[in-house]
Every structure is written in C-alpha cells, then in structure tokens.
Amino acid sequence: xxxxxxxxxxxxxxxxxxxxxxxxxxxxxxxxxxxxxxxxxxxxxxxxxxxxxxxxxxxxxxxxxxxxxxxxxxxxxxxxxxxxxxxxxxxxxxxxxxxxxxxxxxxxxxxxxxxxxxxxxxxxxxxxxxxxxxxxxxxxxxxxxxxxxxxxxxxxxxxxxxxxxxxxxxxxxxxxxxxxxxxxxxxxxxxxxxxxxxxxxxxxxxxxxxxxxxxxxxxxxxxxxxxxxxxxxxxxxxxxxxxxxxxxxxxxxxxxxxxxxxxxxxxxxxxxxxxxxxxxxxxxxxxxxxxxxxxxxxxxxxxxxxxxxxxxxxxxxxxxxxxxxxxxxxxxxxxxxxxxxxxxxxxxxxxxxxxxxxxxxxxxxxxxxxxxxxxxxxxxxxxxxxxxxxxxxxxxxxxxxxxxxxxxxxxxxxxxxxxxxxxxxxxxxxxxxxxxxxxxxxxxxxxxxxxxxxxxxxxxxxxxxxxxxxxxxxxxxxxxxxxxxxxxxxxxxxxxxxxxxxxxxxxxxx
Amino acid sequence: xxxxxxxxxxxxxxxxxxxxxxxxxxxxxxxxxxxxxxxxxxxxxxxxxxxxxxxxxxxxxxxxxxxxxxxxxxxxxxxxxxxxxxxxxxxxxxxxxxxxxxxxxxxxxxxxxxxxxxxxxxxxxxxxxxxxxxxxxxxxxxxxxxxxxxxxxxxxxxxxxxxxxxx
Numbered sequence: 001x002x003x004x005x006x007x008x009x010x011x012x013x014x015x016x017x018x019x020x021x022x023x024x025x026x027x028x029x030x031x032x033x034x035x036x037x038x039x040x041x042x043x044x045x046x047x048x049x050x051x052x053x054x055x056x057x058x059x060x061x062x063x064x065x066x067x068x069x070x071x072x073x074x075x076x077x078x079x080x081x082x083x084x085x086x087x088x089x090x091x092x093x094x095x096x097x098x099x100x101x102x103x104x105x106x107x108x109x110x111x112x113x114x115x116x117x118x119x120x121x122x123x124x125x126x127x128x129x130x131x132x133x134x135x136x137x138x139x140x141x142x143x144x145x146x147x148x149x150x151x152x153x154x155x156x157x158x159x160x161x162x163x164x165x166x167x168x169x170x171x172x173x174x175x176x177x178x179x180x181x182x183x184x185x186x187x188x189x190x191x192x193x194x195x196x197x198x199x200x201x202x203x204x205x206x207x208x209x210x211x212x213x214x215x216x217x218x219x220x221x222x223x224x225x226x227x228x229x230x231x232x233x234x235x236x237x238x239x240x241x242x243x244x245x246x247x248x249x250x251x252x253x254x255x256x257x258x259x260x261x262x263x264x265x266x267x268x269x270x271x272x273x274x275x276x277x278x279x280x281x282x283x284x285x286x287x288x289x290x291x292x293x294x295x296x297x298x299x300x301x302x303x304x305x306x307x308x309x310x311x312x313x314x315x316x317x318x319x320x321x322x323x324x325x326x327x328x329x330x331x332x333x334x335x336x337x338x339x340x341x342x343x344x345x346x347x348x349x350x351x352x353x354x355x356x357x358x359x360x361x362x363x364x365x366x367x368x369x370x371x372x373x374x375x376x377x378x379x380x381x382x383x384x385x386x387x388x389x390x391x392x393x394x395x396x397x398x399x400x401x402x403x404x405x406x407x408x409x410x411x412x413x414x415x416x417x418x419x420x421x422x423x424x425x426x427x428x429x430x431x432x433x434x435x436x437x438x439x440x441x442x443x444x445x446x447x448x449x450x451x452x453x454x455x456x457x458x459x460x461x462x463x464x465x466x467x468x469x470x471x472x473x474x475x476x477x478x479x480x481x482x483x484x485x486x487x488x489x490x491x492x493x494x495x496x497x498x499x500x501x502x503x504x505x506x507x508x509x510x
Numbered sequence: 511x512x513x514x515x516x517x518x519x520x521x522x523x524x525x526x527x528x529x530x531x532x533x534x535x536x537x538x539x540x541x542x543x544x545x546x547x548x549x550x551x552x553x554x555x556x557x558x559x560x561x562x563x564x565x566x567x568x569x570x571x572x573x574x575x576x577x578x579x580x581x582x583x584x585x586x587x588x589x590x591x592x593x594x595x596x597x598x599x600x601x602x603x604x605x606x607x608x609x610x611x612x613x614x615x616x617x618x619x620x621x622x623x624x625x626x627x628x629x630x631x632x633x634x635x636x637x638x639x640x641x642x643x644x645x646x647x648x649x650x651x652x653x654x655x656x657x658x659x660x661x662x663x664x665x666x667x668x669x670x671x672x673x674x675x676x677x
Binding site: 053167169170172173176177179180183187189190192194195218221222225226227392393394396397398400401403404405408409412414417418420421424425428429430432433434435451454455458459462463464465 | 529530532533536537540544547551552555556557558559560561562564565568569571572575576578579582594595596598600603604607608610611612614615618619626627630631632634635637638639640641646649650653657661665667668669
C-alpha cells in the first residue's frame with residue numbers, strides 16, 4: 001500500500017512540476033500570502049474573485065492555484081497576528097495572545113521565524129495524512145449507493161453547521177437556506193423552473209461566484225466600513241536577521257510543534273471542525289499540560305507554535321473529505337469543490353481514479369507550495385509588513401471593483417453583478433441578526449447533489465424512507481447525526497459552555 | 511415585572527426587544543415562501559419525486575427552525591447587544607458600498623470598462639469618513655489604470671474600454 005501511494009505521489013510531482021502548473025501554484029501562494037497579510041480580505045473573497053479567471057485554464061492548474069491561495073493565506077495571517085495584535089483571520093486569533101507579547105519584547109522576528117518552521121511541519125504532516133488516508137476512504141466510499149451518499153451528506157452538512165461558531169440552530173437554518181438557494185433555477189430532472197420569479201437570467205441558477213462575493217465581499221465591507229481601527233505599526237520593523245531563532249528557542253519549540261500538529265490532524269478528521277477550532281484546542285492543550293500555565297499570555301513560544309502548527313496541519317487535512325468523498329468541511333472547501341464542478345469534474349469517491357492528475361498533482365503541489373511559502377516569507381517579510389499599513393479606506397473600494405469584474409467575468413453577464421448586490425444586502429442583514437453566513441455556501445454547493453441522490457435513493461427503494469436506517473453504513477451515518485444533535489441539546493440543557501471559548505473579537509471576522 | 515401588565519404582555523414586550531426574535535421571524539419568512547410556493551411545482555410521490563418535493567420539505571424544516579430560534583429568545587435573558595443596527599449606523603457608507611457596483615453595472619452597460627471602473631471605485635471610496643474628493647479621484651484613477659491593464663490587456667475580459675450605447 002505504501003508502495004502504490006509513493007508511486008502515485010511520484011506521478012503527482014510529475015504533474016505539479018510541469019512549468020505551467022508550477023507557475024499557477026506560485027501565483028496562487030503569492031496572492032494568498034498577500035491577502036493573508038492584508039487586513040480585511042479573507043481567503044474566501046479572494047478565491048471567489050480569482051475563480052472566474054480560472055475558467056480559461058486547465059482544471060489542474062486552476063485547482064492548484066485556488067488551493068494555493070487558501071494555504072498561502074494561512075502563512076500571511078500569522079504575520080498580522082504576531083506583529084499587529086490584529087486577528088485578521090480567525091484561525092490566527094489565538095496566536096495574538098502570546099505572539100504580540102513576544103513582539104513587544106522585541107522577539108517578534110523570532111516568533112515569525114519559528115512560526116514558518118511550525119507551519120511547514122504541520123502542513124507536511126497534514127499532507128502525509130492525506131496521501132495515506134484518502135485512498136482508504138475512497139475504497140470504502142466506492143461501495144456507497146445513493147442512500148449512503150445522502151446520509152453522509154446529511155452528516156457533513158449537520159457537522160459543518162453545528163460545530164462551527166455561533167448558535168447551532170442558526171447554523172442549521174443557514175444550511176437549509178443554502179440548500180434552498182441551490183434549488184433556484186431549472187430542475188435537472190424535470191425541467192421545471194423553480195424560484196426564478198419569471199427572471200430568465202435565473203434559469204441556470206444562482207451563480208456560485210455571485211453568492212460567495214455577496215456574502216463574503218459586499219456584506220463584509222458593509223460590516224467593516226469605518227469600523228477598522230487604525231493600525232499600530234510601531235513594531236513592524238522586522239529584519240531578516242531578527243528571524244533566526246536561537247538554539248534554545250528551537251529546542252523549546254519542537255515538542256509543542258509536534259503536539260500542535262497532532263491536535264490539528266485529529267481535528268481535521270472530524271468534519272466541520274476547521275482550522276479555527278484546531279488552533280484553539282491546541283492552545284488550550286498546551287496551557288493544560290504546561291508546568292507554568294499562568295505564564296501563558298506573556299509571550300511564551302509554546303503559545304505561538306502549537307496553534308500555528310495545528311492550524312496548518314488541519315488546513316491540509318481538511319482536503320481529505322473534500323477530495324476523497326466530495327463532502328466539504330467548511331465554506332472554503334465548498335468553494336474549491338464548486339470550482340472543480342464548474343470545470344466539469346464530478347466530485348466524489350471516483351475523483352481520484354478518474355482524475356489522478358488533479359488529486360496527486362494537488363497533493364504534490366501542497367509540498368511544493370509550502371516550500372515556496374517558506375522561501376517567500378523569509379526574504380519578503382519586509383514587503384509583507386509594508387502591506388500591513390495600507391489603510392482600509394483604499395482597500396475596500398479597490399476590492400469592490402475586483403468583486404464587480406470577477407462576477408462579470410464569470411459569465412459576461414451584468415445581471416449577476418446585480419445579484420451580488422442583492423445577496424450582499426441579505427448577507428449583511430443576516431450578519432446583524434447574528435447568523436454566520438458560511439454554512440450557506442456549504443448547503444448551496446451540496447444542494448443539487450443532495451437532491452439528485454435523495455431522488456435516486458427513493459426510486460431504488462420504491463419510496464421507502466426507512467431505507468436510510470435499514471442499510472447498515474447509512475444507519476451509522478444517521479446514528480452519528482442523531483448523536484451530534486443529541487450532544488448539542490445535552491450541552492444546551494446542562495448549560496455548560498464548550499470547553500474552549502472563542503473570543504468575541506472573532507465574531508464576523510471571517 | 512412592571513405593574514399593570516399581565517405575564518403574557520410582559521413576555522411579548524420582552525420578546526420584541528430580542529434580536530433572535532427577528533432572526534427567527536426572517537427564517538420563518540423564508541420557510542413560508544418555500545413551503546407555499548413549493549407545492550405549485552408538483553409534489554409527486556416519494557418514489558417519483560416531483561420538482562416541488564424538496565423545496566416544500568425544506569420550507570417546513572425552515573419554519574420549524576425559525577420557531578425554535580424565536581422561541582429560545584423567550585427563555586434567555588436580554589443580552590448586551592440586542593440592537594439590530596450597529597451603535598453608529600453607517601447609512602452613507604453602506605449606500606456608497608452598494609452604489610459602487612450599481613455604477614459599475616450602469617456605466618459598464620452603456621459606456622464601457624473605463625467609466626465603469628472609475629465610477630465604481632470613486633463612489634464607493636466616498637463612503638469612508640475620512641475620504642476627500644481629491645483622494646477618491648486619485649484612488650479611482652490609479653485603480654482604473656491598473657484594472658484596464660490587468661483585465662483588458664492581460665486577461666482579455668470581453669468588455670469595450672469606451673463605448674456609447676445611448677440611453
């Protein structure tokens with residue numbers, strides 16, 4: 001088994017090292033790293049803007065680039081947290097707690113240097129996990145019928161909406177809303193037009209890019225206009241030679257680095273627990289096993305290294321269910337899956353077999369991309385730090401233009417720009433009412449496939465709804481769903497708060 | 511409890527102050543739209559599902575979720591931030607952000623890419639409280655030059671640079 005995995009990986013490197021794929025991967029991680037540093041721009045908005053521009057390139061190059069944006073942004077986000085004490089991106093919020101005190105002590109460079117190291121170790125472990133686990137998962141999943149796929153999707157949707165931040169009830173409501181938005185347009189099976197309200201522009205359904213940019217672009221700008229605090233650039237003067245950690249620093253960092261990696265990879269296996277939760281769990285674990293927990297928050301290396309390693313290992317691990325089962329764990333993964341679908345590739349267990357170039361090329365490009373990021377981050381740190389000081393009042397108008405042209409370029413259709421504006425208003429209203437819009441995207445991407453498989457399962461079982469609990473594998477998934485809901489209700493009734501509380505500063509910062 | 515009011519009146523008064531009450535109401539509204547419009551698309555049977563089946567089912571689920579969300583608002587004490595609008599509503603800023611893309615649509619459809627980019631960036635930039643007319647013009651000009659170079663020449667987005675399509 002190890003042998004076949006290594007042969008496949010070797011083949012993947014062959015794909016990823018083709019000059020044009022290498023170029024797309026480089027562009028992806030560069031742009032990702034840049035937006036990761038820029039306050040107020042997340043990977044979600046960036047991937048959606050870039051998405052229409054990838055329609056012209058081959059599927060492999062497109063997915064390498066978009067994935068590169070995603071993990072590239074993780075590297076950039078740490079810079080923002082450590083040097084500015086700004087949790088620009090939720091997964092790095094916890095890094096602020098000990099990262100910024102280190103900066104105040106003049107050790108910001110060391111923290112950054114060690115972070116790059118920890119990120120690479122975490123990511124490498126996540127990739128290794130992907131190489132060996134995905135084929136196993138696929139072998140199991142290939143035996144799934146429509147009923148099993150349906151239950152699995154249900155589990156994925158429930159986990160994605162209840163385990164994320166905010167109230168679980170509201171999360172589920174958003175997922176159902178996403179499923180509804182996915183229904184808009186012509187029904188594939190019967191040709192009936194649903195919820196188009198007589199607008200022929202809506203016949204093909206709501207455009208994925210318009211939905212994503214409305215929710216995570218326009219709504220987010222409305223949320224942050226005139227709210228962004230001025231940036232304290234006092235500590236941003238970091239030189240290359242400050243980044244080299246001393247021997248004792250490295251020695252201190254190694255154990256938390258591996259513990260963080262382990263926590264992250266475990267979190268990646270539970271659907272719905274993305275990098276944000278992984279980083280908080282890693283921090284809490286470090287604090288619990290530490291001999292001097294009271295010192296956390298004063299600039300401890302452990303407090304920076306463990307969450308960062310955990311985030312990166314979880315980010316890479318999140319690709320496992322997305323690529324091998326076709327079930328995305330969070331909104332970013334849903335978007336990447338949507339990108340594949342636009343390219344005409346059906347996600348699911350057959351993906352690895354039918355498009356080995358995409359899967360193994362992606363895995364290999366993770367390693368190449370991560371090495372590029374280490375090389376980029378070290379010498380370019382000065383430029384990234386300069387980017388931090390760009391004021392928001394210049395950023396958001398430019399970003400709005402990118403949003404408009406991105407949506408327009410998707411189908412050369414101005415109507416969809418209008419769609420984005422309407423969805424943006426809806427998104428802002430939802431934000432103000434305390435909803436997190438991320439699960440909408442999850443439901444939207446899975447919606448049509450869910451309906452198709454549900455129909456098929458019902459047809460095969462001759463309309464017997466009990467088929468979902470009569471087939472053993474499906475019953476296990478349904479059982480897990482019930483367990484998940486039961487657990488949520490139990491926590492609610494007991495009135496106990498979840499063990500790790502996410503600071504309020506994160507609310508809506510996605 | 512204030513004197514002179516029955517417990518039901520008090521409960522309702524308590525409820526309409528809650529953010530979650532309105533959140534639930536919105537969810538119920540979406541559910542109603544689907545559940546009422548769904549059957550119009552033909553429900554079908556479980557074995558041969560019509561196009562209206564899933565929308566109706568999802569609509570009913572949404573209504574239940576909405577009731578649950580609004581219902582939890584009764585039992586929970588009033589939180590600190592129950593306002594739907596933020597403390598300082600940025601009406602002008604929001605209007606500018608929404609007007610930017612609308613300008614893009616209008617100018618893009620009738621006059622071409624250059625006016626579209628310029629108007630979109632210029633109008634939305636005015637939304638910031640510290641923005642000046644001059645600053646916004648400069649920013650719009652810079653983004654226009656960059657945007658035309660990238661999207662028109664490098665990525666070849668099919669949109670004329672300048673056009674006159676009449677009104």
